[in-house]
Amino acid sequence: MAVERLLFLSIGLPSWSTVWAVVIFLLVMAAFYAKRRSIFVEYCNRIPGPPAPWPLIGNAMEFPFNSDDMFRFLIDYLDEWRVKHPILRFWAGPFPIFMIYTAEAAEALLASNKLIDKCREYQYLHPWLNTGLLTSSGPKWHLRRKMLTPAFHFKILEDFIDIFNEQSRVLVQKLVTCPQVTSRQGFNIFPFVARCTLDIICDTAMGRHIDAQSHDNSDYVQAVSTISRIIQTRQARPWLQLELLFNLTQLSRDQKKCLQILHGFTNRVIQERKAEHRAQKANTQPPKDVSDHDTLLTKKPRLAFLDLLINASCDGEFLSDEDIREEVDTFMFEGHDTTAAAVSWCLHLIGSDRRVQDRLSEELYRVFGDSDRPVTMNDLLHLKYLECCIKEALRLYPSVPMLGRTLSQNVTLHGYVLPAGTTVALVSYALHRDPTHFPDPERFDPDRFQPENTRGRHPYCYVPFSAGPRNCIGQKFAMMEEKVVLATVLRHFDFESLDKREEMVLLGELVLRPRDGVNVRLIPKSVSISNDSLTSFII
Numbered sequence: 001m002a003v004e005r006l007l008f009l010s011i012g013l014p015s016w017s018t019v020w021a022v023v024i025f026l027l028v029m030a031a032f033y034a035k036r037r038s039i040f041v042e043y044c045n046r047i048p049g050p051p052a053p054w055p056l057i058g059n060a061m062e063f064p065f066n067s068d069d070m071f072r073f074l075i076d077y078l079d080e081w082r083v084k085h086p087i088l089r090f091w092a093g094p095f096p097i098f099m100i101y102t103a104e105a106a107e108a109l110l111a112s113n114k115l116i117d118k119c120r121e122y123q124y125l126h127p128w129l130n131t132g133l134l135t136s137s138g139p140k141w142h143l144r145r146k147m148l149t150p151a152f153h154f155k156i157l158e159d160f161i162d163i164f165n166e167q168s169r170v171l172v173q174k175l176v177t178c179p180q181v182t183s184r185q186g187f188n189i190f191p192f193v194a195r196c197t198l199d200i201i202c203d204t205a206m207g208r209h210i211d212a213q214s215h216d217n218s219d220y221v222q223a224v225s226t227i228s229r230i231i232q233t234r235q236a237r238p239w240l241q242l243e244l245l246f247n248l249t250q251l252s253r254d255q256k257k258c259l260q261i262l263h264g265f266t267n268r269v270i271q272e273r274k275a276e277h278r279a280q281k282a283n284t285q286p287p288k289d290v291s292d293h294d295t296l297l298t299k300k301p302r303l304a305f306l307d308l309l310i311n312a313s314c315d316g317e318f319l320s321d322e323d324i325r326e327e328v329d330t331f332m333f334e335g336h337d338t339t340a341a342a343v344s345w346c347l348h349l350i351g352s353d354r355r356v357q358d359r360l361s362e363e364l365y366r367v368f369g370d371s372d373r374p375v376t377m378n379d380l381l382h383l384k385y386l387e388c389c390i391k392e393a394l395r396l397y398p399s400v401p402m403l404g405r406t407l408s409q410n411v412t413l414h415g416y417v418l419p420a421g422t423t424v425a426l427v428s429y430a431l432h433r434d435p436t437h438f439p440d441p442e443r444f445d446p447d448r449f450q451p452e453n454t455r456g457r458h459p460y461c462y463v464p465f466s467a468g469p470r471n472c473i474g475q476k477f478a479m480m481e482e483k484v485v486l487a488t489v490l491r492h493f494d495f496e497s498l499d500k501r502e503e504m505v506l507l508g509e510l511v512l513r514p515r516d517g518v519n520v521r522l523i524p525k526s527v528s529i530s531n532d533s534l535t536s537f538i539i
Contacts, residue, residue, distance in 0.1 A: 040419070044096045047416045048081075049089030058091025060238070068515055071401070071508030078430045086414040093238060095120075097423045098413075099402075101430035103437065103461035105413045109405060109424055110460060110468035116141065119404030119423045124234045124241070125333070127259060128227055130322070132330035133473065147318075148327065148473060151308045157477055158377055159303070163203045164481050165374040168488035170213050171196040175493065181522045186498045188517030189347060191216070193485070194340035198224065200481060201335040205328055206269045207304030223261040228337065230255050232509040266325045266332075273306055305331055331474070337511040338399040339478050343485050344518045346393035349444045351495030351520050356446060359385055364491050370526070372491070375484045383483055386490075388446035390482050394464035396444060401429040401512040403466060428463055429512065437461040442501075496521040 045052075052058045064073050078101060081088050088099040100106065109115055117137045125135055133144045150156075171192060180187035195212040198221065202210045212221045230251050234240045246252050306328050313319035319327075350357050363385045404425045411418045418424060433441040437458055438448065447453060465472035472478070498519040505515040 043419060044089060044422070047089040047098060047418070048085040048087060049091075052091035056094055058093050058095075060091075060093060068505055068507065071506050071512075074427075074508070075429060075506075078427060082430065087416055095423065097425055098418050099425045099427055100413060101427045102414070102434065103431065103458040106426055106431055106463060106467070107458075107460040108411065108413055109426060110463065110466060110470070113469055114408055115405050115411065116470050117406045117408055119406045119425070121235050121404055121423075124231050127255060128231075128262060129330050129333060130326040132326040134330050134334060144327065145469075145473070147312055148309075151305055152473055152477060154476070156303070156308075157480060160204050160477070161375065161377060161480065161484065163200055164484035165488070167196050167199045167203070167213070168485045169374075170199070171485065172488060172492050174213055175489070175522060176524065181493075181524070184521060184523065186519050186521045189520050189522075190340065190344045190513070190517045193343050193347075194337065195221070196485065197340040197343070197481070198336050201332055201339075203304070204477075205305045205331040205335065206266070207273065207306055208269055219261050220265055223258040224332070224336065226254060227258040227262065228333075228510060230258070235509070262329065263325065266328055267321070270306065270310075270321055270324055270328070273304075274310055277307070277310055334472075335474060335478070337513075339481055341397070341399045341511045341513055342390070342394055342478070343482050344514075345397040345512075346390055346482070346486060347489070347495055347520065348497050348499070348501075348514075348518045349393050349396065350389060350490070351497035352501070353444055356389065356444070357490075357495065360389065360490060361494075364487060368487075368491060375487050379487070380480060380483050383487060385446065386483055386486060387479070388449040390479065390486070391449040391462075391464075392444060392446040395432045395438065395448070395462060396442075397512055398428045398432060398464045399511055400464075400466075401508045402427045426463075429508070432462060432464075434461060492525055494523040494525060496523070 050059055050062065054061065064070060078088060078099065082101060086100070086102050086105065088101075090097045090099065100109065118135055122135045129135055131140065133141065133148060136144060174192060175181050175189075178187065178192075179185075192213075195216055198212040199210065202208055202212070210218060210220055212218065215221070233251065234246065240246050240249065240251065306324070309319060309324045309327055313324060350360065363383060367379050367382050402425050404423055407418060407420050407422055407424060409420045411424070413424075432438065435441050438461070460467055465475035465478070498521060499514070499516070507513050507515050
C-alpha cells in the first residue's frame with residue numbers, strides 16, 4: 001500500500017483515498033439530485049396531464065411524427081381535455097410544460113409585472129434578433145420598452161399611412177395583372193400579401209425600399225423566408241435544439257448565410273442613415289435664397305423607426321449600432337409574417353361569407369364611393385365593420401397561436417401551484433374558442449365585436465396581441481396597416497374562398513398559417529386604380 005501511495009505521489013496522481021472520496025461525493029450528489037428530481041416530477045404530476053411513461057422522453061412518443069399534424073393533434077387534445085380540466089401538463093422530454101386556455105389563467109399570467117420572462121423556445125431567435133424587445137427580459141427589457149414606446153405614438157403612425165397606401169396599391173396592381181385573376185382562376189394569395197407586408201415593414205422600420213413585390217427572388221426576401229423556416233424547424237425538433245448537433249447540419253450553414261445577408265443589410269442601412277443624420281446636422285441652416293414662406297411649406301421628412309432609434313442613441317451613448325440593429329431586426333420579424341397571416345386569414349373568412357362581404361362593400365362604398373383615392377386617417381375611424389372583421393379573424397386565427405413564459409416564481413392557477421423555473425404556454429387559439437365567452441365559437445361572426453356585444457366580456461378572453469405589460473407594442477401599427485391593405489384590396493375585388501375551413505391544415509409555427517396557402521378566386525370590381533394616382537404615391 002505504501003508503494004502504491006509513493007507511485008501515485010511520484011507521478012502527480014491523487015491517492016486512492018482521494019479518488020474514493022471524489023467517487024463517494026459524486027454518488028451522494030447524484031443521489032441528492034435524483035431525490036430532488038423525483039420530488040419535482042411527483043409535484044408536477046399532481047397537475048392534470050397524461051402520464052409520461054419514459055423519464056427522458058416524456059410524452060414525445062404520443063405526438064405525431066409528421067409536423068403537419070402536430071398543431072391539429074394539440075388542438076384536438078385540448079378540446080377533449082378542457083371539458084374536465086382548466087390546465088394541461090405535458091412532459092417535453094425532461095421539461096414540464098403547462099398549457100393554459102382560460103381567461104382567468106391568462107389574466108394571472110399576462111397581467112403580472114413579474115412573470116415577463118419569455119420561455120426557452122425563444123432562444124432560437126437570438127442569432128437573428130439577439131436580445132431585442134421581443135426576447136429580452138429584466139432591466140434591459142424595461143429600458144427598451146420605455147425608450148421605444150414613443151415610436152408608436154399616434155402622430156408618428158399617422159406619417160406611415162402613405163406607405164400603407166402606396167404598397168397596398170402596388171399589391172392591387174400585382175393582382176390585376178396576375179394571370180389567375182384575369183382568367184378568374186383560383187390561386188394562393190398568401191405570398192402576394194406577405195411580399196406587400198414585407199415592403200411595408202422595410203420602409204417603415206428602415207426607410208428603405210426593397211421592392212419585394214416586384215423582386216420576390218431578392219436575397220433579403222429569401223433570407224427572411226429561410227431563417228424563419230430554420231427557427232420553426234429547431235423549435236419543433238428536439239435534437240436540433242442542441243447546439244452541437246445543430247452546428248453539424250446543413251441548416252446551421254444555411255442560417256449563417258442568412259445572417260450574413262440580414263445583418264449585413266441592416267448594418268449597411270444603419271451606417272447610411274447615420275451618415276445622412278450627420279450631414280443634416282452639418283447643414284441645418286436653410287439656403288439664403290429660400291423665403292420663410294417656402295421654408296414653412298417644406299414638408300417635414302418622414303422618419304422611420306431606425307431614425308428614431310438613431311436619435312435616441314445619442315451617438316452611441318445609450319444605444320450602440322448592435323443595439324439599434326437588434327431592435328430594427330425585431331421590428332422586421334414581428335411586423336412581417338404576423339400581419340401577412342392576419343390579412344390573409346381575414347380575406348379567407350370574408351370570401352367564405354357572402355353576407356359579411358356585402359356588408360363590407362356597403363361600408364366601403366359609404367366611405368369611398370366609386371373613387372380610388374387613398375385611405376386617410378379619418379377613413380379608418382369610419383371603417384368600423386371592417387375592424388370587427390379583422391378582430392373576429394384574429395379571434396379564430398390569432399397570428400401567434402400560443403405564447404410562452406418561464407415562471408420566475410411559483411404561480412397558482414385554478415388551485416394548482418406551478419413551480420418556478422417551468423414553462424407556461426398560453427394557447428390563445430384555444431382561449432379564443434371558449435364557449436363561455438364566445439358562444440358557437442367556430443362561427444365567423446364579426447358582430448361579436450360590436451360595442452354593445454363586448455360589454456362585460458372578460459378582458460383576457462381575447463388576446464391576439466398578448467396583454468399586460470408585455471403586450472405587443474405595435475398593435476396599433478398592425479391594425480392600421482391591416483385596415484388600409486384590406487380596404488384597398490376589397491374596394492377593387494370580390495373574393496371567393498376555395499378552401500373549406502375544416503379541411504385546411506394549420507401549421508402552428510412562429511405564425512399560424514395554412515399549409516397549402518389561402519386559395520381564392522377574385523372578381524375585379526368596376527373601381528380601377530389609375531396609373532397617375534399610383535405614380536403620385538411612388539414619387
